[in-house]
Amino acid sequence: MEPEPIELFPRERKQIAPGAVHVPDWLDAAHQRELLRACREWARPPAGLRTVRTPGGGTMTARQVCLGWHWYPYAYARTVVDGDGSPVKPFPDRLRELGRRAVRDALGEGAGQERPGAPVSPYDTNIAEPAPAYDIALINFYDADARMGMHRDSDEKSDAPVVSLSLGDTCVFRFGNTESRGRPYTDVELRSGDLFVFGGPSRLAYHGVPKVQPGTAPPELGLTGRLNITLRVSGL
Numbered sequence: 001m002e003p004e005p006i007e008l009f010p011r012e013r014k015q016i017a018p019g020a021v022h023v024p025d026w027l028d029a030a031h032q033r034e035l036l037r038a039c040r041e042w043a044r045p046p047a048g049l050r051t052v053r054t055p056g057g058g059t060m061t062a063r064q065v066c067l068g069w070h071w072y073p074y075a076y077a078r079t080v081v082d083g084d085g086s087p088v089k090p091f092p093d094r095l096r097e098l099g100r101r102a103v104r105d106a107l108g109e110g111a112g113q114e115r116p117g118a119p120v121s122p123y124d125t126n127i128a129e130p131a132p133a134y135d136i137a138l139i140n141f142y143d144a145d146a147r148m149g150m151h152r153d154s155d156e157k158s159d160a161p162v163v164s165l166s167l168g169d170t171c172v173f174r175f176g177n178t179e180s181r182g183r184p185y186t187d188v189e190l191r192s193g194d195l196f197v198f199g200g201p202s203r204l205a206y207h208g209v210p211k212v213q214p215g216t217a218p219p220e221l222g223l224t225g226r227l228n229i230t231l232r233v234s235g236l
Protein backbone atom coordinates (compact mmCIF):
# COMPACT_ATOMS: atom_id res chain seq x y z
CA MET A 1 0.00 0.00 0.00
CA GLU A 2 1.05 3.55 -0.74
CA PRO A 3 1.91 5.46 2.44
CA GLU A 4 -0.52 8.28 3.38
CA PRO A 5 0.80 11.66 2.18
CA ILE A 6 1.93 13.65 5.21
CA GLU A 7 1.13 17.36 5.32
CA LEU A 8 4.18 19.55 5.77
CA PHE A 9 2.03 21.62 8.12
CA PRO A 10 -1.30 20.33 9.42
CA ARG A 11 -4.24 22.31 8.11
CA GLU A 12 -5.77 24.38 10.89
CA ARG A 13 -9.43 25.07 11.53
CA LYS A 14 -10.14 28.63 10.53
CA GLN A 15 -12.89 31.22 10.91
CA ILE A 16 -13.44 32.57 7.41
CA ALA A 17 -16.05 35.16 8.45
CA PRO A 18 -18.07 35.72 11.64
CA GLY A 19 -20.09 32.48 12.10
CA ALA A 20 -18.36 30.72 9.18
CA VAL A 21 -15.76 28.10 10.08
CA HIS A 22 -13.70 25.61 8.05
CA VAL A 23 -12.73 22.43 9.92
CA PRO A 24 -10.23 20.36 7.86
CA ASP A 25 -10.33 16.54 8.06
CA TRP A 26 -13.48 16.41 10.21
CA LEU A 27 -14.56 13.04 8.77
CA ASP A 28 -12.06 10.18 9.02
CA ALA A 29 -11.56 7.74 6.15
CA ALA A 30 -14.07 5.19 7.51
CA HIS A 31 -16.81 7.82 7.89
CA GLN A 32 -16.12 9.14 4.39
CA ARG A 33 -16.50 5.63 2.96
CA GLU A 34 -19.72 5.07 4.90
CA LEU A 35 -21.21 8.37 3.71
CA LEU A 36 -20.19 7.67 0.12
CA ARG A 37 -21.89 4.26 0.29
CA ALA A 38 -25.07 5.94 1.57
CA CYS A 39 -24.92 8.65 -1.13
CA ARG A 40 -24.75 5.94 -3.81
CA GLU A 41 -27.95 4.41 -2.37
CA TRP A 42 -29.71 7.78 -2.14
CA ALA A 43 -28.76 8.56 -5.75
CA ARG A 44 -30.76 5.60 -7.06
CA PRO A 45 -34.21 6.19 -8.54
CA PRO A 46 -36.96 6.85 -7.62
CA ALA A 47 -36.31 10.42 -6.42
CA GLY A 48 -32.63 9.86 -7.30
CA LEU A 49 -29.83 11.95 -8.78
CA ARG A 50 -31.17 14.51 -11.24
CA THR A 51 -30.13 17.47 -13.34
CA VAL A 52 -31.60 20.68 -11.92
CA ARG A 53 -33.19 23.07 -14.40
CA THR A 54 -33.42 26.75 -13.59
CA PRO A 55 -36.46 28.92 -14.47
CA GLY A 56 -34.39 30.79 -17.08
CA GLY A 57 -33.95 27.56 -19.08
CA GLY A 58 -30.42 26.77 -17.89
CA THR A 59 -29.18 23.65 -16.12
CA MET A 60 -26.97 23.33 -13.07
CA THR A 61 -23.77 21.45 -13.83
CA ALA A 62 -23.69 19.81 -10.39
CA ARG A 63 -26.31 17.05 -10.30
CA GLN A 64 -28.35 16.72 -7.14
CA VAL A 65 -30.39 14.44 -4.91
CA CYS A 66 -32.41 15.65 -1.90
CA LEU A 67 -33.47 14.02 1.36
CA GLY A 68 -36.23 15.19 3.72
CA TRP A 69 -37.44 18.08 1.57
CA HIS A 70 -37.01 18.33 -2.18
CA TRP A 71 -35.36 21.58 -3.23
CA TYR A 72 -36.05 22.96 -6.69
CA PRO A 73 -35.37 26.51 -7.89
CA TYR A 74 -36.49 28.23 -5.64
CA ALA A 75 -38.69 26.40 -3.13
CA TYR A 76 -39.17 23.11 -1.28
CA ALA A 77 -41.67 20.32 -1.87
CA ARG A 78 -42.35 16.83 -0.52
CA THR A 79 -42.20 15.28 -3.99
CA VAL A 80 -39.79 15.62 -6.90
CA VAL A 81 -41.99 18.19 -8.63
CA ASP A 82 -39.37 18.94 -11.29
CA GLY A 83 -38.40 15.29 -11.86
CA ASP A 84 -40.04 11.88 -11.59
CA GLY A 85 -42.77 13.10 -9.21
CA SER A 86 -41.85 10.55 -6.50
CA PRO A 87 -41.93 11.36 -2.79
CA VAL A 88 -38.59 12.67 -1.58
CA LYS A 89 -36.52 10.11 0.34
CA PRO A 90 -36.74 10.44 4.16
CA PHE A 91 -34.13 12.38 6.10
CA PRO A 92 -32.10 9.83 8.11
CA ASP A 93 -31.59 10.22 11.87
CA ARG A 94 -27.85 9.73 11.49
CA LEU A 95 -27.61 12.87 9.33
CA ARG A 96 -29.60 14.80 11.97
CA GLU A 97 -27.05 13.73 14.56
CA LEU A 98 -24.14 14.47 12.21
CA GLY A 99 -25.52 17.99 11.65
CA ARG A 100 -25.73 18.65 15.39
CA ARG A 101 -22.21 17.40 16.00
CA ALA A 102 -20.88 19.45 13.09
CA VAL A 103 -22.36 22.68 14.46
CA ARG A 104 -21.10 21.95 17.96
CA ASP A 105 -17.58 21.13 16.73
CA ALA A 106 -17.37 24.10 14.36
CA LEU A 107 -19.16 26.83 16.30
CA GLY A 108 -19.19 25.56 19.88
CA GLU A 109 -21.78 24.25 22.34
CA GLY A 110 -25.14 26.05 22.10
CA ALA A 111 -24.52 27.57 18.66
CA GLY A 112 -27.56 27.78 16.42
CA GLN A 113 -29.92 27.30 19.35
CA GLU A 114 -30.79 30.88 20.24
CA ARG A 115 -34.41 31.94 20.03
CA PRO A 116 -34.48 35.04 17.84
CA GLY A 117 -35.28 38.07 19.97
CA ALA A 118 -35.18 36.10 23.23
CA PRO A 119 -33.68 37.96 26.18
CA VAL A 120 -30.32 36.60 27.24
CA SER A 121 -30.46 35.63 30.90
CA PRO A 122 -27.43 34.50 32.87
CA TYR A 123 -29.79 32.59 35.21
CA ASP A 124 -32.19 30.78 32.91
CA THR A 125 -30.27 27.98 31.29
CA ASN A 126 -33.47 26.68 29.64
CA ILE A 127 -33.77 29.75 27.47
CA ALA A 128 -32.19 28.07 24.48
CA GLU A 129 -34.23 26.04 22.02
CA PRO A 130 -33.21 22.41 21.49
CA ALA A 131 -30.23 21.87 19.14
CA PRO A 132 -31.09 22.58 15.48
CA ALA A 133 -33.11 19.71 13.99
CA TYR A 134 -31.61 19.21 10.55
CA ASP A 135 -34.26 17.95 8.15
CA ILE A 136 -32.89 18.71 4.64
CA ALA A 137 -29.91 17.21 2.85
CA LEU A 138 -28.87 18.33 -0.62
CA ILE A 139 -26.27 16.03 -2.11
CA ASN A 140 -24.41 17.62 -4.99
CA PHE A 141 -22.30 15.57 -7.38
CA TYR A 142 -19.58 17.41 -9.32
CA ASP A 143 -17.71 15.88 -12.21
CA ALA A 144 -14.48 17.53 -13.41
CA ASP A 145 -16.28 20.34 -15.27
CA ALA A 146 -19.08 21.03 -12.80
CA ARG A 147 -19.25 24.19 -10.73
CA MET A 148 -21.81 26.15 -8.76
CA GLY A 149 -22.45 29.86 -9.18
CA MET A 150 -22.55 32.31 -6.29
CA HIS A 151 -25.90 32.06 -4.50
CA ARG A 152 -27.49 32.35 -1.06
CA ASP A 153 -29.34 29.56 0.78
CA SER A 154 -32.48 31.60 1.40
CA ASP A 155 -35.43 29.26 0.74
CA GLU A 156 -35.51 28.01 4.35
CA LYS A 157 -37.59 29.59 7.13
CA SER A 158 -34.99 28.70 9.79
CA ASP A 159 -31.79 30.64 10.38
CA ALA A 160 -29.96 27.57 11.78
CA PRO A 161 -26.39 27.22 10.47
CA VAL A 162 -25.79 25.42 7.16
CA VAL A 163 -23.50 22.39 7.42
CA SER A 164 -21.43 21.37 4.41
CA LEU A 165 -19.38 18.17 4.06
CA SER A 166 -17.03 17.34 1.20
CA LEU A 167 -16.07 13.94 -0.22
CA GLY A 168 -13.76 13.10 -3.12
CA ASP A 169 -12.00 15.68 -5.27
CA THR A 170 -10.75 18.91 -3.76
CA CYS A 171 -12.60 22.08 -4.80
CA VAL A 172 -12.27 25.81 -4.49
CA PHE A 173 -15.15 26.98 -2.30
CA ARG A 174 -15.78 30.71 -2.59
CA PHE A 175 -17.29 32.28 0.53
CA GLY A 176 -18.48 35.82 0.04
CA ASN A 177 -20.54 38.49 1.72
CA THR A 178 -24.26 38.96 2.34
CA GLU A 179 -24.68 41.93 -0.04
CA SER A 180 -23.57 40.81 -3.49
CA ARG A 181 -22.06 37.97 -5.51
CA GLY A 182 -18.84 39.94 -5.88
CA ARG A 183 -15.93 40.84 -3.65
CA PRO A 184 -15.04 40.68 -0.87
CA TYR A 185 -14.87 36.89 -0.80
CA THR A 186 -12.44 34.24 0.44
CA ASP A 187 -11.45 31.17 -1.56
CA VAL A 188 -11.12 28.09 0.64
CA GLU A 189 -9.74 24.74 -0.50
CA LEU A 190 -12.19 22.04 0.58
CA ARG A 191 -10.78 18.52 0.57
CA SER A 192 -12.34 15.12 1.18
CA GLY A 193 -13.51 14.91 4.80
CA ASP A 194 -13.59 18.69 5.39
CA LEU A 195 -16.44 20.43 7.18
CA PHE A 196 -17.62 23.98 6.55
CA VAL A 197 -20.35 25.56 8.70
CA PHE A 198 -21.90 28.97 8.19
CA GLY A 199 -24.48 30.57 10.46
CA GLY A 200 -25.20 33.72 12.44
CA PRO A 201 -24.18 36.87 10.51
CA SER A 202 -22.88 34.68 7.65
CA ARG A 203 -26.00 32.51 7.26
CA LEU A 204 -27.10 34.37 4.14
CA ALA A 205 -23.65 34.95 2.64
CA TYR A 206 -23.23 34.30 -1.08
CA HIS A 207 -21.10 31.23 -1.80
CA GLY A 208 -20.24 28.96 -4.70
CA VAL A 209 -17.81 26.45 -6.20
CA PRO A 210 -15.83 27.97 -9.09
CA LYS A 211 -13.55 24.97 -9.58
CA VAL A 212 -13.11 21.27 -8.88
CA GLN A 213 -9.62 19.80 -9.11
CA PRO A 214 -10.01 16.46 -10.91
CA GLY A 215 -8.00 13.45 -9.74
CA THR A 216 -7.39 14.81 -6.22
CA ALA A 217 -9.75 12.46 -4.31
CA PRO A 218 -8.08 10.09 -1.84
CA PRO A 219 -7.49 6.94 -3.94
CA GLU A 220 -8.75 4.60 -1.19
CA LEU A 221 -12.17 6.34 -1.20
CA GLY A 222 -12.98 5.06 -4.68
CA LEU A 223 -14.75 8.19 -5.93
CA THR A 224 -14.14 9.97 -9.23
CA GLY A 225 -15.42 13.52 -8.80
CA ARG A 226 -16.69 15.40 -5.77
CA LEU A 227 -19.70 14.97 -3.53
CA ASN A 228 -21.00 17.70 -1.27
CA ILE A 229 -23.56 17.02 1.42
CA THR A 230 -25.28 20.18 2.59
CA LEU A 231 -27.51 19.94 5.68
CA ARG A 232 -30.07 22.63 6.44
CA VAL A 233 -33.01 23.18 8.79
CA SER A 234 -36.17 23.92 6.82
CA GLY A 235 -38.26 25.61 9.53
CA LEU A 236 -41.21 24.46 7.37
Ligand SMILES: O=C(O)CCC(=O)C(=O)O
Nearest residue numbers: 138140164173209228230
Ligand atom coordinates in the same frame (compact mmCIF):
# COMPACT_ATOMS: atom_id res chain seq x y z
O1 LIG B 1 -20.68 22.05 -3.13
C1 LIG B 1 -20.53 22.86 -2.25
O2 LIG B 1 -19.55 22.85 -1.49
C2 LIG B 1 -21.56 23.98 -2.08
C3 LIG B 1 -22.97 23.52 -2.27
C4 LIG B 1 -23.95 24.63 -2.12
O3 LIG B 1 -23.58 25.77 -2.05
C5 LIG B 1 -25.39 24.36 -2.06
O4 LIG B 1 -25.82 23.22 -2.19
O5 LIG B 1 -26.14 25.34 -1.87
